[in-house]
Every structure is written in structure tokens, then in C-alpha cells.
Amino acid sequence: MNTQKNSRVPVALTIAGSDSGGGAGIQADLRTFAFHCVHGTSAITCVTAQNTLGVNRVDAMPPEAVVAQIQAVVEDIGVQAAKTGMLLNQEIIFAVAQQVETLQIHNLVVDPVMVSRTGAQLIDDDAVKTLCHSLIPKAAIITPNRYEAQILSGLEISSLEDMQAAAEIIHKTLRTKAVLVKGGGMQGNLRGVDIWFDGEKLEALTTKQVETTNTHGTGCTLSAAIAANLAKGKNLWPAVQQAKEYITTALTYALDIGKGQGPVGHFFPLLELGTSSLPR
Template identity: 85%
Template structure:
């Protein structure tokens, strides 16, 4: 990775889609980077027309344009960490994986955006296969939600023990350094409990539950916060713990905007 940066602060890169409603995607990522005093750079993979009620349209960027954005940032500014979000199709995923290898991008946080926290599949099966086979094995940490972990592990996940078993399988089969199975979509007391596994240590990460319907962008925000903390030099587990605390605080100050599901409050400290 090119670490010859010209700025005096850490730099992180988000490779993700644009959310016109501002609640998720690169908009959430860049706000999260800024909150952590990390300079945010971006490579846009797709442009969505969406708001708090849902997604109306998605337009993919050409893979060559995604490659050019990544190269432009890394080869000049340099980055200390990167995260991926919505990559949309197999061509873009393959292009991103190729760049991660070619540019030797370390501290890579892969949010494997395949299925929403309500269980709706967001990308097709070919894209899922490319994400699983080409990109996730390059990750420093992968952060699947309940339903994504089911796809990656082949297990049905209904309990914390299921989450732990899935983390084992994903770590073993995909050779990723750390797996963080997120419990935001879990029922009952499992909601919001995350499972960390690095091949040696299994950690159950808990915070207070926040009762709000305005949870749009939580997955993007968590992965961006992890990347920001890694860019600042934190170790992986510390980066995850602090990121989880940030998301919990942002949920406590979630924004009740629009007619549907509002976003978390990234700048809660200013509210």
C-alpha cells in the first residue's frame, strides 16, 4: 500500500455506492471518517436513487471507472485503511479484488453487502460467488449480518451459538483474518450482539439495545468506523469495540426524517 501521504491526518478509502438520501453508502462512510478525524476518500461503485422509504433506481459505474478512482487515490494520496460496501455486480467485485491485490491494500474491511438485515437479497448469485471467492479472502475483517453469514457459512442462524458456529466456518473456509458476525437482525436478546472470531479468540461483543426504527446505514457506519480506527493505528479488536460503541451512540441520536426509516445520527456529539 502507498503510505506516502501528503496530509497530516490518517486517510481511509470507501469503495461503495452513493445513497441519495444520505443515510448509508459513501455518504455515511465519509461522515463517519470525518467524525473520527480521518480524511475520507471514495470510489463510487453505483449511484442509487433512494430515500427513507426505499430504493427506486440503481445505476452501476463501469468497472474501469471504479478502478480509476481507486488508483487515483492510492497512487497519489495513499491510504491507511479501506472498506467496501455495495459493489453491486460480479464485474465490479472482480475489479475491486484485482486492485486490492495489485495496490497491496491492507487494513481492508469488507462489509459483504448481499442481503439486507430484513433478509432481502440485494445482489445476484454470480455476484455473491465472486464476492465470496475473490474479495472476502483478501479482507482483514469481514462483517456479515445474520443473513449474509447464513449464505457464507451455509448454516441457519437463529441463536448466538449459531452465530459462533458460522464465524468458525467462515473463518476456516474463506481464510479471512477476522470474522465479525453482526446480530442486528437477530431476535430477542441476540439483537445487537456481535460475534468476533480471529481463529483463536471468540468474543461476544455487547452494548445497550437502542429502541428506534431509524437504523438506516448501521452496517455501513460500523464498517467505516472500523476502517477509520484501523487507519488511526488501533488494533483490530479495539477498532471493532470502538466502532460498535460509535454506532450505538449514533443510534441513540438517530434522525427521524422522511416518511420511512431514518438514518443514524453520525454527528451525535453536536446534537
């Protein structure tokens, strides 16, 4: 299957859950793709009822429905990159992994959504095992947060050295091309410092710290930005660097909406203009 069909517009695919509050999941991914001038396509794995205060309900899609969505996009439109987010259960994870292999989907970014930034586990142990054995080895890069990196590496992470060691262990044991351990859940000066490892280069990505409580969707947005840059033909390391810059700026323009944790400002140039300057 040729997923690299000729198109005047790069195409990226998000395989993830729907966030009714619009802050994370496919909603955040599609906004990020659009910002990068990439046509966004989607395969919805689950539907959530959530807002800035939390998740009230989650309904899984049948694995067959997820497969049908992926096939419909790839077989007609073609994709230059894809990303996965919340896959929810073992059956969906296995089905997605099979499609990645069968349809030869390249430039796969896996955001291994297993544990929230606060440390709450989101999928069961069987799903974690399937993710590690079936999907992650097919990825160009995985982007675990602190707690996910602890599960994947078996290390307790509380320092920069721990993050570096975890990245090296994950790369070796799960056979992915590159790992980006995210530091959004770290404390102090390490908050927001990410660690890259590709088997050769061990690098810390550091940007300014943004003081905001409105950080909903940061992980989704970062992985989507990496996928968008890959879809545009960028190499992996520059794609990650530019995605890091994008999410940092989007955090600077985070949206203070709702009663809880608002989302990042995906379209910050429009926010800079102000609503009064927008065409009516």
C-alpha cells in the same frame, strides 16, 4: 505500490454505492471518517435513487470507472485503510479485488453487502461467488449481517450458538483474518449482539439495546468506523470494540427524518449541542 504514504492526517477509502438520501453508502462512510478525524476518499460503484422509504433505482458504474477512482486516490494520496460496501455485480467485485492486490491496499474491511437486514438478496449468485473467492480472502475483517452469515456459512442462524458456529465456519472456509457476525437482524436479547472470531478469540460484543426504528446505514457506519480506527493505527480488536461503541451511540441519536427509516446520528456531539448552539 506504497499505499501507506506519510501524512499528518490518516486517510481511509470507501468503495461503495451512493445513497441519495444520505443515510447509508459513501455518504454514511464519509461522515463516519470525518467524525474520527480521518480524511475520507471514495470510489463510487453505483448510484442509487433512494430515501427513507426504499430504493427506487440503481445505476452501476462501469468497472473501469471504479478502477480509475481507486487508482487516482491510492497513487497520489495513499490510504491507511479501506472498506467496501455495495459492489453490486460480479464485474465490479472482480475489478476491486484486482486493485486491492495490485495496489497492495492493507487494512481492508469488507462489508459483504449481499442481503438486506430484512432478508432480501441484493446481488446475484455469481456475484456472491466472486465476492467469496476474490475479495473476502484479502480482507482483514468481514462484517456480515445475519442473512449474509447464513449464506457464507451454510447455516440457519437463530441463536447465539448458531452465530458463533457461523463465524468459525466463515473464518475457516473463506480465509479472512477476522469475522464479525452482526446481530442487528436477530430477535429478542440477541438483537445487536455481534460475534467476533479471529481463529483464537470467540467473543460476543454486547452493548445496550437502542429502541429506534431509524437504523438506516448501521452496517455501513460500523464497517466505516472500523476502517477509520485502523487508519489511525489501532489494532483490529480495539478498532472493532470502539466502532461498536460509536454505532451504539449514533443509534441513540438516530435522525427521525422522512416518512420511513431514518439514518443514525453520525455527528451526535453536534446533535447534543442543539442547532441553537451552533455557530451561524
